[in-house]
Amino acid sequence: MTRLMDIIAQLISVVCYPLFIPTYGMALFCYAYSMHVQPLSIVWILIAVIGTLLLTCALPISAIAILMRQGKVKDIQIEDAKERRVPYIYTIIGFGCWSYFIIHILQAPHSLRFISIGAVVAITLVALINHKWKISAHLTGFGGLFGGLISYCLEIGAIPTWSMLCVWFLGALVIMFARLRLNAHTGAQVSAGWLLGMACTCLPYCIYLLYAA
Numbered sequence: 001m002t003r004l005m006d007i008i009a010q011l012i013s014v015v016c017y018p019l020f021i022p023t024y025g026m027a028l029f030c031y032a033y034s035m036h037v038q039p040l041s042i043v044w045i046l047i048a049v050i051g052t053l054l055l056t057c058a059l060p061i062s063a064i065a066i067l068m069r070q071g072k073v074k075d076i077q078i079e080d081a082k083e084r085r086v087p088y089i090y091t092i093i094g095f096g097c098w099s100y101f102i103i104h105i106l107q108a109p110h111s112l113r114f115i116s117i118g119a120v121v122a123i124t125l126v127a128l129i130n131h132k133w134k135i136s137a138h139l140t141g142f143g144g145l146f147g148g149l150i151s152y153c154l155e156i157g158a159i160p161t162w163s164m165l166c167v168w169f170l171g172a173l174v175i176m177f178a179r180l181r182l183n184a185h186t187g188a189q190v191s192a193g194w195l196l197g198m199a200c201t202c203l204p205y206c207i208y209l210l211y212a213a
Contacts, residue, residue, distance in 0.1 A: 005181060012178035013138065017076075019091070021141035022056040022098065022119065023049065025148055029112060036156055037109075048106055055098040056091075056119075063090035079184055081134040088127035095120045111155035114205040115148040122200035126193070136185045136193030142175055143197025150198075151205040 030045045064087050067073040073083045099116040102108045108116075122144055129135045146168050153160055176190045185193075 009178040009181035018137040018141035026052040059094040060091040118201035139193030140197035143194035147198035147201030
């Protein structure tokens with residue numbers, strides 16, 4: 001049973017790997033926007049999802065793979081906080097390019113623009129905090145996804161249902177369980193990661209709304 005729980009925790013950690021989250025989020029945004037606002041063209045969706053995948057996932061993972069071959073990083077999860085410093089630089093560059101892509105090339109809706117900016121801020125803060133404290137990047141990513149959902153709902157004037165909120169909170173708890181089960185983080189580190197991610201992708205759009213009002 002213990003072995004099974006470890007395998008489940010590892011599987012959850014892989015599926016919810018931080019660099020996969022932006023692509024999940026973009027696919028979710030395209031679906032929700034097409035359903036609730038106006039249909040997006042297939043071409044726009046493909047460019048948005050593939051561009052997100054390349055800039056926020058493929059680019060950083062390629063850098064991590066090179067570092068692994070050089071022996072500077074042990075594994076893709078990068079559990080050692082000291083090994084995360086160089087990968088974070090490449091990740092920040094990738095996310096910065098993604099934000100430019102969202103704002104200037106896709107000319108995406110305002111909420112998505114501020115979400116992309118918030119994501120850059122979040123990953124930069126995680127990289128800085130990581131020098132002293134191993135905050136959870138997994139929960140920062142999932143918290144960012146939740147904050148992005150709130151920003152999107154604010155833009156279209158929708159109110160998240162209780163069932164939707166419960167699903168998101170349950171998802172956060174599942175990822176927290178996985179990271180704690182693997183002894184990758186403490187309870188404080190996973191909680192702080194979730195709050196940081198949520199704040200970074202939600203607050204920028206909220207501030208924009210206050211000034212735009």
